[in-house]
Amino acid sequence: MQRILIVGATSAIAEATARLFACRGDALFLAGRSIERLQAIAEDLKVRGAKLADTFVHDARDFERIPALLRTAIEHLGGLDAALIAHGTLSDQTACQSSVEQLREDFDVNALSVMALCTNLANQLESQGHGVIAVISSVAGDRGRRSNYVYASAKAAVTAFTSGLRQRLYPLGIRVVTIKPGLVSTPMTATFKKGALWAMPASVAADIVRAMDSGKAVIYTPWFWRPIMWIIRSAPETLFRRLRL
């Protein structure tokens, strides 16, 4: 039995992952913004076998409350073996281009709040000497493109931050997993036209659980995004800057 904290627990990818944890009897602590949706998810996870599924209302921008969140989670779970950070918002690129306010707000949610959580979690796990921190970044963070460079740069920050944190905690046996999903059919992408590259949350969730269990460093999910992103990262700027991606 693992004791797992999930932040952004109402996200479709997080919920699908939580179901896999629940099926094997893990104890779960769910943080998110909407109490009624958290409760609906908690009930479901208990029916599916979760040893515990407690909820905590938390807005990711509320940095001051992070210590309280962790304290309550540890209290309810009786300790902490792993944390999954999943919340995020798909920035409105055009809006961010004309409003620094909007830009900052999105960065707070997608980058700073994640780093703040990681900072608190890292210190907690460091003191106890074991644990896993898994963070959902994105393939988008591998290279900025004109269509979503605000979202992409926030995810790039998360990717770089978790890379450094991974080095810091590695000697202590604490694992940091950076998860880079490709295109996933979730409420965040509801209005997108779907094609062959799209994955369902359940298959991404299976990859996440496997990566957390084995303490992998960086995963692309589905796997084929690794070669795709390699190509995109390798394109020389002389070419890339002309593309309309």
Added chain:
Amino acid sequence: MSTGVSWGRWPRYDQRLIPITNRYQPLPPAGPMLVFGNGRSYGDVCLNAEGTLLTTRSLDRFISFDAASGVLECEAGVLLSEIIALTLPRGWLPAVTPGTALVTVGGAIANDVHGKNHHRAGSFGNHLLGFELRRSSGETLRCAPDQHADWFAATIGGLGLTGMISTARLQLRRVPGEWIAGDSQRFDNLQEFFALAAQSDAAYEYTVAWLDCTASGGKLGRGVFIRGNHVQHDARPPRARSLRLPLTPPLSPVTGLSVRLFNELYFHRPAAQQARALWHYQPFLFPLDRLLDWNRLYGPRGFFQYQCLLPGTEAATALPEMLRRVARSRQASFLVVLKQFGNLPSLGLLSFARPGVTLALDFPNRGEPTLQLLESLDVITRAAGGAVYPAKDARMAAQSFQQYFPAWRQLQDYIDPKFSSSFWRRVTRSW
């Protein structure tokens, strides 16, 4: 991912798909809308041309399950297969299961589906303890046999028109295990079928017959009768591997010749006559669920299913007439199913299941000749005072529907003003 295409893959419409991903999400402001469950209806009851489809497959959370009483509460987009995976290991099954487990709870309610145990259990609505109905007005109605009872009856078999079912409470049925023991026997004509049904219904939970619809003359009405009961048996279940038909063949392999050959082989294969048979519940209850997307076999033009009910008194004459017509047309297909219904009244205003015998046949869509054949079958069903199952229909005339379901006018009082379906607009046209 929801597609907005129904199982018969015909007709196809332009529709706006809006996913409903949690049960507190408000309905969109503009209609006409309709819930699309898992699209296992064959025709247009789950379609809404030029309108909105609310897709509910992400409404798939359990709310509670009591393994002592077998009461399960869940959101309406949960599949019966998902319920079974949760509850069968603890000895419970949905009390009624149609021939595929890949249907949502909401869809099972809205068509008030029946299964191989109709003679004992009635249809899905008979085991429904209650549900929540969301209306476009923003109102939520809690419905149960003794709470908003009229809305309860209107929504069971209500073809999705009364609003969106968000959650439901089901009374499951205790079973001793996941294996089914029984037997399988050939019959040479319909008299033998009726005799077998009459003698089996009391002792067997499940009865169903497969019919050779290509047979004519002296072989008319021959088939295989299958019956069984759940038993405790400690074998390991067969390995669950699914196959998916990856694409739609440009020309359908379902032709007159392949169908005759299949039927001949099916009737004569040794397993058709077994004094003692043991099945895992999967192939017994849901024989085609392992072959994902098998409906693509019928090619790009899709196919029809014709499922009618013939009242007991008329069946003995109407059934042979229907089979003769089908055999003569050389259009029918592999999957012909015959089942004697029981007398337990359905609770829905527009429920399909009622006392009598039900026949279901698949037909590749060959355009006008197929439509004419199906209309000629309707002539027989109408004369017999029977009915055609809306869940399987894409073409019946408004006049036929209104004769088959005289309560349709009563349903109109309960239809949500912002809900509608292609089916409903078609069958309520004036004629």
